[in-house]
Amino acid sequence: TNIGSILASVNPYKPIPGLYSVDAIELYRQHRLGELPPHIFATANECYCCLWKRHDSQCVLISGESGAGKTESTKLLLKFLSAMSQTSLGAPVCEKSTRVEEAILES
Numbered sequence: 789t790n791i792g793s794i795l796a797s798v799n800p801y802k803p804i805p806g807l808y809s810v811d812a813i814e815l816y817r818q819h820r821l822g823e824l825p826p827h828i829f830a831t832a833n834e835c836y837c838c839l840w841k842r843h844d845s846q847c848v849l850i851s852g853e854s855g856a857g858k859t860e861s862t863k864l865l866l867k868f869l870s871a872m873s874q875t876s877l878g879a880p881v882c883e884k885s886t887r888v889e890e891a892i893l894e895s
Contacts, residue, residue: 790826793834797826799857808864813871828861832868 789796816829835846848865850858
């Protein structure tokens with residue numbers, strides 16, 4: 789659920805088909821926070837918009853207990869931001885990632 793610009797999420801401990809797909813990235817990049825159901829991509833999009841449109845520095849705090857999904861959430865956030873940066877350069881979201889993106893996501 790969204791609590792303002794805070795996203796409270798639960799690790800389902802199993803994959804949910806399509807939840808973090810390229811189509812989901814495309815959907816959430818076209819909408820503002822609160823227009824669609826709560827999602828980590830909505831939070832990432834809000835950060836991206838604030839960073840580039842308002843020139844405001846951004847920070848994302850991901851917290852939780854061991855096994856809560858902090859590392860996976862970070863990877864998803866970086867996946868979205870990477871896709872957005874590729875799109876801003878005119879590349880389609882579905883285009884293969886760059887070596888730099890892969891290195892960041894693997895870290």
